[in-house]
Amino acid sequence: MTGSAGYRGPPRGALVDPGPAALTAENRWLRTRFARRHLLDLAAGMLAAQMRLPPSEAAEYLDSLSQATGLPVEDIAADIVNAVSGDGGPSVTAVPGTDGHHLEGLAERRRARRTAAAAEAADTAGEAARTLLDGGLSALGADSLWLWRRTGPGCLRLIGHAGVGAAEAVAWQWIPPAAPEPFRTVLADGTPVWLQDGPADGSPLPGPSARAARALLPLTRRDRAVGVALVGWPGPTPLDPAVRRAVAGLLEVAGTVLDTEETDPTPAPVLVDVLDALAHPAVLLRLRGPHGTASVEHVNDEAVATLGSAAPAVGASLARAFPLVHTELGRLARRALSTTHPQRLARLPVAARPGEASPLLDVRVLPAGDEHAVVLWHTVAAPGLAAARAVARLQSVAPFRDSLTGGETVWAPQAYGILGMDRAEAPVPLPDLRDRVHEDDRAALTKLLAVLTERQAGAQAVLRIVLPDGTVRHVQVAAEPLIDDGVVTAVAGVYQNVSDSRRTEAALTATFDHLTALHDQSELRHHLALQLQQAIVPEVPGLQELPGGLVVAARYRPAAEEYRVGGDWYDVLALPSGKVLVAVGDIAGHGIDSVTGMVALRNAQRALAFTGHSARHLMGWLNEVTLRTGGGTTATAVCALYDPQDHGLVWSSAGHLPMLLLREGRARLLDPPQDILLGAVSPFTYREQRIGLRPGDTLLLYTDGLIERRHSGIDEGLTRLAGEAERLAGRETDLLVDELLRTATGDTDDDTSIVAVHVRGGQPER
Template structure:
């Protein structure tokens, strides 16, 4: 609300309160002027002096003065005097009653006065309704104001003819109240919630003349003792005065059922009357929430929109005309739009509904409704639309997005779900039938994807998700959502094709891996147990493939007894994994075997193997160690091409045999490799291995070699086959590389 307008409303309320306060002060001043024979101005000053001297407010002093001069007036005596009630409490209650009466006199309408009397005067006595009728021509009673009842009930008792009912005639004839503690007598009908509810009928006087009648109601039977009767009589003594504010010709209650519906709502609502395009709409009724939200008093019937909605009356009037002209509900997330923050509170989630030919309902919130906000958020998705089919004759409603989803022009009427059959792909008619059967026959929710053929000939995939609307076991409608899923369907098709391609590639790779594995096993078979070789040598070898991703690598090993009586022991590693590395490994291993039969030294074998790698490896490189053991003198002659040093276990100690610092196979052509010789003793164990055994991602090579040496010393007395198994399980690297391990034991050592 605009701060200026809010300030005017607050000022108006303050002025109205001041009018009631001033009225009470003037009445007390008049009493003092008459009693003390002084002017009214002197009496007003005396009233102020009394307030200052007693420490009470001027309003309390004025109420005491008026109540005292009333003497035997019921209002002064209408305070409960039961056990525990003090004199001070009685005086306080009497002051409240007098202020209530004065405020009612200052009200601008009879209904406003009735609400004041009920809220501040009668409710403490358990009353929940008040009716005020005025005598008019020919002895009829016309309802002038009411509080605590619905508009429909008020409309039913708008007029009371002279002949009925009996209690009204009795009050009018005798001029005295009639009390019904347990409801009226059998056959007599009076307004009220039930036949047994307590009621009180009281005559209303103005200057000694009976001008009307009041009815006070309770929710049930109530004991109406003398104190309560005096209180009600005193409070309603002002009733004749407030009837003077009634209009000379008061219109009948407007649309009473709608008024009651609006009054039952928990959010602001207004009933407007539409006067055609030449006049602005006017207000027929505001519920209590609207009164609180707008800061307007009750009794604004007939007021123009500009008075109650000064900031949005132009936009609101436009929505009213559109609602009446199209017979469709108009909606706005907020008015005004946009609304600068902090300056005024907008009308949120506004809806304007046509009612009949002349009226519209205006509903809004002062706090955003999460459900409506979520619905608007859904509507923002261009591919999502809501719909509702009324199967009992109410037609079909769509959100605006439905036209775009189904490819219809906005001038076309919404189509029921069944009617879109003619726009579907010829193969989807049965899908729609199954969907409708599930919704209507099985009475349960369902969804399906339908292909809608657009006027251009393009096909759009639309998901329909719907729920049946059920009343009394019968499906009365269908509510649901249309969603354009064409993009996701195209994406799904593309992903399916991609997946098929990936599957084919995976199958090809799997075939290559299986082929490489079979080839590797054929060329470098695993040796499950130790080999006994000439020269009292025992050899155990193990090969562990690379991780599952690669399956096979380029490691190889060979142990071969040559015609010369010497024994070839070799280990090598080609860079890379897969079928290419396996085929390179096979070429090098076979070449080395063939060259070894020449009887030449390890350094010559390594030189020839380097040339083979350069000419057949396709740019690959490899490391290798080649050793020749002579059983005659237990001498070991060996050469290395960039490979890890061999490890010698002797007398429980492990040491590395530093190799010559020569280059990798396939790195430099015509390279001359060097060789070294070492004598072995009975009980010595020689370990040849590849880097998969010791390498770790976050540790240096020296650390891996030290760990291997420690484990070898701990396990050194094991037989070669047990030694290699336990070393593979304890001294392992973590680079996911394949591993070859060869253990050569010279006879005559310790056994376990």
């Protein structure tokens, strides 16, 4: 093939055992060949029309031009299409010039035309977006591309993106008619909007920062506006006329590829949020009928990180997403939907071959409604590096070592928190944990010890540890024997708190198991909301370290009545600016609508916080989100930003309870600005206040479930909370929130969230 490059297929007659890398390369080669054929056919068609030649003679004339000029046939084809399209290309019979600027301009136009041809040949809008970004826009400094299709009067749906994280794509999946001003301008006027320093009015738009450059262009099809494209740059960027022409030229084909995308229902945002919260890979599949095709509808960040360049695109078929195991995965998914029970396999593919990529381990396929299934798995990389990364990421991992000859046991400090013990107690050898293990798991502990000491082999087990307060914690024990002269002299290993992942998986499994088994729709909705909220708003185990010497502990307690699920949420997040977001909120009402609204507001607040704007601006935008997506719902919230540079905390409140500051053993309520609830009126300008935090200070944020009583006022509940906080002053931060939650006087059967933020550097915690 003249001028082609890349993978050319296997040698003729060779016997090949294709692994994932080879299949990916072959697929890329086939797509390149298809895009090349598309460009050549387009050029030949233009020649045939201009020169009144049959199509076969036009193709031969194209080859003769390539031979006469010495240029690749693809370059000749690109020049012809550019010339006919009025892009300033040379005439059909022109001889290439020798001027450097002229040649550089020709090369740029040819590259743009080849990129456009490849995008037009894409199967999905997502593939087209990646082609346009990688083949053309990235050379202009852009790092992201979004494609929305118009689905109604002023409403846009995201159907393709590149250079964008999965969570951010979910947050901008839909743009309602009350869109930010730049979107409305493009849709109303049909003209591009160029923002070299970001939107002047601070309108929230996708991108890394408020001042990052963006370009919004209308996408047309047959002279009709069918969507909007947004090109993003990593920071402020001059968008001169040459850049604007290049961007507009590349995106001319985007309106065409919008029509190639199928109209699929958007995956439920609650379910997407759950999958994105998982610490292991997950993919959401959609199956069309018992024997129809399966396609990828969502890929979480862990799956993208695990699969790398082989990560499937949203909208890709199952065969393209997992070429080696798609048959088995499809069978498991259809069986899961037909039986309404999870399906499991130890590994896929079942038999590994030399040179293949790591298999999918512990594969679970869960039914999620009538047409959707969730695929969960684990993977394995280089043991040393994988272990180092895992330990660095997991706060609930603690190494230990038991000496069987000297009787000495050594624990890492985290082990005390994992096993619910005071640090003043002596470490307990693994065999002596029997009294703390749930009676149903003691046989598993005995088997684990037998493998270590009798078989002298490594082993692991998940044991339920009964804590002093009666609660149960799932702890995974992984250990290896230390052998000297054939005798086991010690055992070394780690304890890991896996309660959160167990709760999340149990919530998913329990929820999906009941989707078809329960017939009472009201009960189903409430039960689903309860399970998902427990998975979405988990406790923060132990203490969480954040920039600026902050230590955070957070707890969530669901309502006492099983189906009175509320909309409590909290968030503690380190931002790129160096500041720390601390927020608590409570949506009015109960049930799945409250949980869905909670997820929307929590995700919106997270995304808006990355703009770097003040607390009052974030609250104002959150009010607009509540008005436009809440269906009449209202909510209270407090949003605070802590700056480690000057130790200042600036906060804004929307009708929420006052924060409580615990300083030098004294508790003080911080009266918030008397501003209205979220979702009450629009527009509304929220106020903000500032306080300087000192080393040793502890700040408490909470929801009304902690203090409300049926037969007393809010003021009495706040007074009781302040008294309890002073009584417990000096406790470790995690013990402080546990004790406050245990002694909470609220009796309204409402959800309760509590977040404690402690500034290190004061008196040592006791």
